[in-house]
Amino acid sequence: MIYADHAATAPLRPEALAAMLPLLGENFGNPSSTHSAGQAAARALAAARGEMAAALGCIAREITFTSGGTEADNQALRTAAALGAASGKRHLVVGAIEHPAVLRTLAALSEQGFAVTLVPPDAQGVVRAQAVAQALRPDTAAVSVMYANNETGTLQPAAEIAALCRARGVLCHTDAVQAAGQLPLSFAALDVDFLSLSAHKFGGPKGTGALIARRGITPVPLLYGGRQERGARAGTENTAAIAGMAAALTAACRALPQTVPALIALRERLIAGLSKLPAARLTGGGAPRAPGIVHFCFAGVESETLLLLLDEAGVCASAGSACEAGALEPSHVLRSMGVPEIWAHGAVRFSLGAENTPAEIDAIICAVREIVTRLRENG
Numbered sequence: 001m002i003y004a005d006h007a008a009t010a011p012l013r014p015e016a017l018a019a020m021l022p023l024l025g026e027n028f029g030n031p032s033s034t035h036s037a038g039q040a041a042a043r044a045l046a047a048a049r050g051e052m053a054a055a056l057g058c059i060a061r062e063i064t065f066t067s068g069g070t071e072a073d074n075q076a077l078r079t080a081a082a083l084g085a086a087s088g089k090r091h092l093v094v095g096a097i098e099h100p101a102v103l104r105t106l107a108a109l110s111e112q113g114f115a116v117t118l119v120p121p122d123a124q125g126v127v128r129a130q131a132v133a134q135a136l137r138p139d140t141a142a143v144s145v146m147y148a149n150n151e152t153g154t155l156q157p158a159a160e161i162a163a164l165c166r167a168r169g170v171l172c173h174t175d176a177v178q179a180a181g182q183l184p185l186s187f188a189a190l191d192v193d194f195l196s197l198s199a200h201k202f203g204g205p206k207g208t209g210a211l212i213a214r215r216g217i218t219p220v221p222l223l224y225g226g227r228q229e230r231g232a233r234a235g236t237e238n239t240a241a242i243a244g245m246a247a248a249l250t251a252a253c254r255a256l257p258q259t260v261p262a263l264i265a266l267r268e269r270l271i272a273g274l275s276k277l278p279a280a281r282l283t284g285g286g287a288p289r290a291p292g293i294v295h296f297c298f299a300g301v302e303s304e305t306l307l308l309l310l311d312e313a314g315v316c317a318s319a320g321s322a323c324e325a326g327a328l329e330p331s332h333v334l335r336s337m338g339v340p341e342i343w344a345h346g347a348v349r350f351s352l353g354a355e356n357t358p359a360e361i362d363a364i365i366c367a368v369r370e371i372v373t374r375l376r377e378n379g
């Protein structure tokens with residue numbers, strides 16, 4: 001099997017597994033317990049928080065552990081909306097290419113009386129800072145623009161948008177789920193107010209993530225109960241998963257000087273090979289992109305069939321977002337970029353990881369060439 005769907009989820013790193021095992025075994029205590037077993041778990045939790053802070057360029061207190069990227073996005077936007085509403089600001093600005101975790105939270109907030117402006121990307125799939133600036137109003141509470149798009153892989157000008165927001169007194173959130181552990185990233189340098197990440201995208205376990213909220217901001221709880229996470233998230237912490245996430249992030253960030261150029265080389269090899277196929281178009285070509293994400297559209301081919309046949313040929317890829325898989329409509333990302341239907345229906349995303357090899361890239365190119373030719377002949 002050639003696994004080329006790391007943007008959906010990445011294999012667990014050995015460092016993550018090693019960090020998790022003691023917390024699933026002898027160090028099983030509840031970190032809120034005051035006895036020695038509890039305090040041993042509490043120490044592991046504090047160590048994981050410190051490790052995450054060091055890797056992310058934030059302070060430990062700015063981290064709230066969540067159940068993943070979805071929860072972190074929900075909590076960031078709910079917090080920003082609450083802070084805005086407290087000062088009479090009820091307008092939110094968001095990129096049109098955001099993940100459903102952002103878009104559907106915004107839809108829920110709009111039902112509660114918030115006005116939402118969706119900022120479309122340009123044809124390359126980039127939400128430009130200038131377009132965001134034009135959408136700002138005196139009553140804008142917050143802006144949310146992701147760091148790297150999960151479908152096309154295009155990088156968004158998050159730092160530029162953060163600076164714009166800072167200058168205009170508007171809160172800024174970035175969904176960095178497809179960037180954390182995969183690109184050099186510093187919360188302090190980026191200067192956003194909120195950042196979301198998800199462990200399973202960089203080799204940590206599924207069902208774990210974090211919201212980083214700037215010092216002085218207390219995230220509004222989505223869950224009520226105990227006083228865990230300084231009251232920002234009730235419920236006994238998933239200590240093993242959190243330790244696994246911290247170990248995965250540290251290992252991923254340490255390896256970045258090797259993995260980023262290696263992934264870029266694989267990505268460019270794949271882009272060069274697929275570009276030679278007839279009626280094939282790289283999505284977001286010309287825009288800066290995440291090191292491992294390649295998105296193509298093949299005119300006259302149904303992406304569901306292409307993916308099925310690729311799977312039969314031993315290649316795991318996807319049409320875009322894993323959580324929207326099976327949808328027969330072109331994705332909201334491609335639609336907002338103005339990609340014509342004939343192309344958008346033939347969308348495929350390959351997202352590469354450090355364990356992929358040049359030989360695997362060549363095999364992917366061969367498989368796509370053979371399948372696309374066959375489908376077009378039969379179609």
Ligand code: PLP
Pocket residue numbers: 007008067068069070071073099101146148149150175177178197198199207208209322323
């Ligand atoms: N945001 C982006 C950009 C994503 O790609 C994903 C997952 O695909 C999420 C949020 C949701 O993260 P999680 O799966 O941890 O809930």
